[in-house]
Amino acid sequence: MKLHEYQSKQIFARYGIPIPKGKVATTAEDARNIATELGGRVVIKSQVLVGGRGKAGGIRVAKDPRDAEDIATQILAMEIKGLPVRKVLVDEAASISKEIYLGITNDRAARKPVMMASSAGGVEIEEVARTSPEKIIKEHIDPLLGFKDYQSRDIAIAIDLPKQHWKLFNQIATGLWHAYQDSDATLAEINPLVITEDNRLIALDGKMLLDDNALFRHSDLSELRDLDIEAPSEIEARKYGLSFIKLDGNIGCMVNGAGLAMTTMDIIKLFGGEPANFLDIGGGAGSDKVAAAMRIILTDPNVKTVLLNIFGGITRCDEVARGILFALEEVKPKVPMVVRLVGTNADEGRKLLSDANMITADTLANAAQKAVDAVNSVKAGR
Amino acid sequence: MSILINKNTRLIVHGITGNEGLFHTTQMVLYGTNVVAGMTPGKGGEWVIDGKIPVFDSVKVAVDATGANTSCIFVPARFAADSIYEAADAGISLIVCITEGIPVQDMMRVRNYLDQKRVRLVGPNCPGLLTPGEAKVGIIPGNIAIPGNVGVVSRSGTLTYEVLYALMILDRGVSTCVGIGGDPINGTNFIDTLAMFEDDPQTEKVVMIGEIGGTDEEKAAEYISSQMTKPVVSFIAGQTAPPGKRMGHAGAIVEGGSGLAVDKIKALKNAGVKVATHPEEIPSLLF
Numbered sequence: 001m002k003l004h005e006y007q008s009k010q011i012f013a014r015y016g017i018p019i020p021k022g023k024v025a026t027t028a029e030d031a032r033n034i035a036t037e038l039g040g041r042v043v044i045k046s047q048v049l050v051g052g053r054g055k056a057g058g059i060r061v062a063k064d065p066r067d068a069e070d071i072a073t074q075i076l077a078m079e080i081k082g083l084p085v086r087k088v089l090v091d092e093a094a095s096i097s098k099e100i101y102l103g104i105t106n107d108r109a110a111r112k113p114v115m116m117a118s119s120a121g122g123v124e125i126e127e128v129a130r131t132s133p134e135k136i137i138k139e140h141i142d143p144l145l146g147f148k149d150y151q152s153r154d155i156a157i158a159i160d161l162p163k164q165h166w167k168l169f170n171q172i173a174t175g176l177w178h179a180y181q182d183s184d185a186t187l188a189e190i191n192p193l194v195i196t197e198d199n200r201l202i203a204l205d206g207k208m209l210l211d212d213n214a215l216f217r218h219s220d221l222s223e224l225r226d227l228d229i230e231a232p233s234e235i236e237a238r239k240y241g242l243s244f245i246k247l248d249g250n251i252g253c254m255v256n257g258a259g260l261a262m263t264t265m266d267i268i269k270l271f272g273g274e275p276a277n278f279l280d281i282g283g284g285a286g287s288d289k290v291a292a293a294m295r296i297i298l299t300d301p302n303v304k305t306v307l308l309n310i311f312g313g314i315t316r317c318d319e320v321a322r323g324i325l326f327a328l329e330e331v332k333p334k335v336p337m338v339v340r341l342v343g344t345n346a347d348e349g350r351k352l353l354s355d356a357n358m359i360t361a362d363t364l365a366n367a368a369q370k371a372v373d374a375v376n377s378v379k380a381g382r
Numbered sequence: 383m384s385i386l387i388n389k390n391t392r393l394i395v396h397g398i399t400g401n402e403g404l405f406h407t408t409q410m411v412l413y414g415t416n417v418v419a420g421m422t423p424g425k426g427g428e429w430v431i432d433g434k435i436p437v438f439d440s441v442k443v444a445v446d447a448t449g450a451n452t453s454c455i456f457v458p459a460r461f462a463a464d465s466i467y468e469a470a471d472a473g474i475s476l477i478v479c480i481t482e483g484i485p486v487q488d489m490m491r492v493r494n495y496l497d498q499k500r501v502r503l504v505g506p507n508c509p510g511l512l513t514p515g516e517a518k519v520g521i522i523p524g525n526i527a528i529p530g531n532v533g534v535v536s537r538s539g540t541l542t543y544e545v546l547y548a549l550m551i552l553d554r555g556v557s558t559c560v561g562i563g564g565d566p567i568n569g570t571n572f573i574d575t576l577a578m579f580e581d582d583p584q585t586e587k588v589v590m591i592g593e594i595g596g597t598d599e600e601k602a603a604e605y606i607s608s609q610m611t612k613p614v615v616s617f618i619a620g621q622t623a624p625p626g627k628r629m630g631h632a633g634a635i636v637e638g639g640s641g642l643a644v645d646k647i648k649a650l651k652n653a654g655v656k657v658a659t660h661p662e663e664i665p666s667l668l669f
Contacts, residue, residue, distance in 0.1 A: 106487075106490065108567065108596050109596070111490055111493045111494065112490060112494070113487075126638050143490040144491055144494050144495060184485050184486075186486060211486050211487065213483045213486065213632060214485035214486075214488075216460055217460070255540075256540055257538065257630075258539075258630025259536070259539060259540065259541035259591070259593055259619045259630075259631070260538065260540040260541040260544060260619075262541075262593060262594070262622075262623055262629050262630075263541050263544075263619045263660070265622045266619060266620070266621045266622050267660045269622045270660060275622065278623070278627075278630070283521070283539070311540045311543050311547075313509075313521060313522070313523045314405075314406075314521055343523060343526065343547070344523060364544065365660060365662055
């Protein structure tokens with residue numbers, strides 16, 4: 001789950017990380033009032049969960065409250081990469097003398113969190129990593145011990161941070177570690193962390209990604225979810241505990257198991273088709289879950305054929321078949337359906353579906369071929 | 383011979399009185415696995431499966447009473463890390479964690495702790511282990527594999543069943559099937575398992591089923607080309623997965639241009655591994 005800049009910075013502030021004075025506005029009038037309150041120049045920053053806000057014109061400096069109102073009007077009317085701007089953050093403008101990158105993420109290969117820092121802050125860190133990886137300092141953190149003071153000194157030295165800032169930098173780095181750990185984040189990033197012309201350290205921008213699996217112990221954070229970045233069908237699927245991702249093709253897929261669901265997409269493509277979605281109904285899915293999955297697939301108008309691929313293990317094929325029949329009655333789909341049932345209670349499942357006018361297949365390859373054929377015959381108007 | 387589990391496995395099931403735990407324990411017992419104990423806090427003193435298996439409140443007490451040497455964990459995600467620590471501290475040497483959805487920071491702490499204790503974890507978020515004809519620990523259906531000389535290792539669940547089934551239809555058997563799980567941080571990786579198969583006299587060929595996300599397949603490719611004498615056939619799921627989207631498994635995600643199927647396939651092919659275009663093609667590449 002992604003947090004907005006203002007949400008991330010509010011969390012950072014609770015951990016002793018200095019952030020600019022500022023507030024969130026949903027109207028241009030609010031933006032003007034906040035600018036008046038702050039006095040002087042302000043930065044109006046669109047709050048949308050995509051990268052490249054600045055390049056898209058979603059971050060601009062305003063010289064006075066009236067200017068702030070004008071700019072906020074324009075930014076609040078924008079769409080950035082398809083997402084509507086619903087909020088802007090109005091921050092006091094800082095005079096920057098140096099930009100630093102500081103972030104913590106999970107290093108999957110090392111099985112440890114890693115703190116990364118670079119004196120080349122302010123730009124996309126992925127870009128720095130690609131062009132000049134030597135400019136990124138990496139310090140692994142023992143997950144059982146936590147972040148140690150000497151590590152922040154080592155980082156400060158490695159990025160040539162002047163000595164006068166070491167103490168505050170230690171407070172910021174340690175704060176970032178605790179924010180990351182306490183929120184079960186998978187990324188906590190300050191980019192840029194700036195040294196101002198009057199020699200202060202401030203986190204000018206903030207970004208946090210949270211572990212969806214850990215939200216059960218963070219009810220306060222899970223309320224911060226922004227649904228704008230998810231397709232309505234994906235939100236609906238989550239309600240039923242289904243793992244669903246919408247794609248651009250025309251063959252709807254319903255599969256049990258994530259690996260098999262990916263493989264089903266791959267094999268459709270291999271046989272010349274295009275999958276309309278990834279959908280894993282999970283292990284042991286009952287008929288109500290199957291019916292919900294079918295409804296979600298069929299709400300996509302692009303879907304011209306549905307391929308059901310079920311390998312019964314914990315999931316019983318007869319139970320899935322009952323869910324399919326239940327869903328067929330409710331949604332009355334007009335598109336052809338290809339079904340493949342293998343494993344636990346497959347014979348009973350097939351028997352249940354024998355009157356349902358579905359195309360059956362024995363092997364995965366056979367199922368994919370039949371689904372692609374079905375789409376082609378729908379296209380040909382047969 | 384086989385790897386990790388066999389007739390001498392003495393299993394304790396954590397969460398044995400839950401729905402999943404009880405159902406799969408029954409399946410494991412029917413398969414012939416020696417399930418010696420169950421563990422559910424608060425249910426100590428009860429007996430399950432027709433009064434054959436004693437339930438304990440504590441793994442330590444269960445180990446002392448029954449000589450259990452292997453744990454299978456079915457407890458909910460929020461309690462799973464604690465359950466793994468408990469097994470490790472009670473002297474269990476092999477822990478198989480089926481539970482899906484454990485927070486990744488929990489797993490980082492678990493993995494670093496287990497490395498210090500030198501305890502082997504398989505999973506989490508995995509289907510477990512099957513040594514056909516001897517024992518199964520976890521949820522892999524017993525009736526889709528026969529004993530033989532093919533070692534199978536996989537990050538997936540049902541996709542693994544497809545492969546076992548495709549082999550069985552052609553009368554090809556399996557030494558041990560290892561589901562290492564779909565999480566970004568797990569206990570046992572491809573290289574650990576490939577090394578065990580390389581040392582196992584029963585295993586003559588290996589099937590390795592990977593998927594998008596991380597770089598474990600690339601590292602395995604390096605290991606195969608430098609250390610393995612036995613032939614390996616592979617399949618990588620997620621060739622059509624869009625970047626930035628988590629494909630069900632927490633670990634199956636293409637991030638910042640790494641974890642792509644195409645890179646994994648290339649690395650494996652360079653290591654002399656035959657890579658199948660779809661899972662049903664695997665048997666023909668093996669024999």
